[in-house]
Amino acid sequence: MNYRRLGKSGLQLSELSFGAWVTFAQQISNETAEELMTIAYDAGVNFFDNAEAYANGQAEIVMGDILKRKGWPRDTFVVSSKVFWGGDLPNQEGLSRKHVFEACHAAMRRLQVDYLDLYFCHRPDPNTPIEETVRAMSDLVRQGKVLYWGTSEWSAEQISEAAKIARELLLVPPTMEQPQYNMFHRDKVEREFAPLYQSIGLGTTVWSPLASGLLTGKYNGGDPGDTRTSLPEYSWLREQFENDEARSRLRKVKQLAGVASDLGTTLPRLALAWCLKNPHVSTVITGASKPEQVRENMRAADIVGQLDDTVMKRIEAILSSSS
Numbered sequence: 478m479n480y481r482r483l484g485k486s487g488l489q490l491s492e493l494s495f496g497a498w499v500t501f502a503q504q505i506s507n508e509t510a511e512e513l514m515t516i517a518y519d520a521g522v523n524f525f526d527n528a529e530a531y532a533n534g535q536a537e538i539v540m541g542d543i544l545k546r547k548g549w550p551r552d553t554f555v556v557s558s559k560v561f562w563g564g565d566l567p568n569q570e571g572l573s574r575k576h577v578f579e580a581c582h583a584a585m586r587r588l589q590v591d592y593l594d595l596y597f598c599h600r601p602d603p604n605t606p607i608e609e610t611v612r613a614m615s616d617l618v619r620q621g622k623v624l625y626w627g628t629s630e631w632s633a634e635q636i637s638e639a640a641k642i643a644r645e646l647l648l649v650p651p652t653m654e655q656p657q658y659n660m661f662h663r664d665k666v667e668r669e670f671a672p673l674y675q676s677i678g679l680g681t682t683v684w685s686p687l688a689s690g691l692l693t694g695k696y697n698g699g700d701p702g703d704t705r706t707s708l709p710e711y712s713w714l715r716e717q718f719e720n721d722e723a724r725s726r727l728r729k730v731k732q733l734a735g736v737a738s739d740l741g742t743t744l745p746r747l748a749l750a751w752c753l754k755n756p757h758v759s760t761v762i763t764g765a766s767k768p769e770q771v772r773e774n775m776r777a778a779d780i781v782g783q784l785d786d787t788v789m790k791r792i793e794a795i796l797s798s799s800s
């Protein structure tokens with residue numbers, strides 16, 4: 478496993494990390510969750526991603542129990558939470574000082590940790606001034622409850638504004654952003670955030686590197702069953718996999734399979750390695766519902782070296798084709 482610095486910070490994250498969305502406390506048993514985290518940890522993963530919203534907090538409870546049972550030393554892992562969707566009542570969601578504080582304390586309790594290494598604003602909150610959120614996050618850092626704070630799916634403009642406020646008011650600025658990044662979803666990481674890597678040293682912890690499984694090739698022959706799209710709560714995702722855009726993407730995935738096979742690798746590994754190839758990615762957060770998926774994904778770094786200009790151009794030609 479290779480380790481990368483989280484932006485300009487001193488924190489080192491495994492370039493492949495592991496998250497709990499969809500799977501923990503929903504799709505898989507707690508025993509499987511423990512097996513997956515153990516395979517990842519043994520492969521060198523040191524960052525486990527979570528959020529108050531995942532399975533309504535239950536995903537953090539499952540992860541916290543596993544961390545406790547495994548007894549891994551605290552300095553061998555980094556764990557995150559995200560605040561935004563904590564419940565239906567007015568102060569149970571958003572980025573007000575009240576919810577940011579209460580969600581942080583609740584996440585620490587569920588994860589059974591004394592501090593969160595990374596704490597993200599899960600989405601921008603149009604109803605809270607950015608200054609209020611920056612102050613709340615900065616105070617949590619000063620209180621030792623959070624080590625690094627960041628954002629998820631904020632615009633470059635909003636992140637710049639938060640950094641500017643922090644600079645002017647001598648508060649702690651955001652360290653990282655968590656955007657979606659995969660072969661089909663690139664604009665923010667490659668274009669919009671480009672100035673921020675230099676100007677504020679932004680780190681990125683990117684999500685859905687396999688586009689929820691589409692890039693593994695397993696949907697090429699239709700719905701394979703036994704996947705996240707079969708879960709009733711994720712019917713919205715199944716619908717996304719059946720529209721015209723998905724059909725066009727699947728045609729590209731079939732062509733990408735040819736690239737993978739010429740490289741002697743698999744589609745999941747190729748898709749993850751393609752994300753790793755981008756130096757502005759601090760860590761690629763993987764997800765899995767089965768042990769063999771984690772084992773497979775952990776081998777992605779092996780082929781990054783094979784992604785030379787010729788291969789990258791071939792991939793680019795497939796992705797940019799209008800078919």
Ligand SMILES: NC(=O)c1ccc[n+]([C@@H]2O[C@H](COP(=O)([O-])OP(=O)(O)OC[C@H]3O[C@@H](n4cnc5c(N)ncnc54)[C@H](OP(=O)(O)O)[C@@H]3O)[C@@H](O)[C@H]2O)c1
Nearest residue numbers: 496497498526684685686687688689690704705764765766
């Ligand atoms: N900040 C945010 O807004 C946000 C949003 C989404 C996710 N995230 C974070 O990013 C993490 C990863 O996102 P993601 O789970 O969507 O990632 P992903 O890599 O796009 O999809 C992971 C899913 O693809 C399937 N899969 C994985 N490896 C496979 C393999 N080798 N072969 C075949 N199928 C494979 C599994 O689903 P099946 O069970 O269907 O097989 C697995 O759960 C999440 O856990 C979460 O921590 C953050």
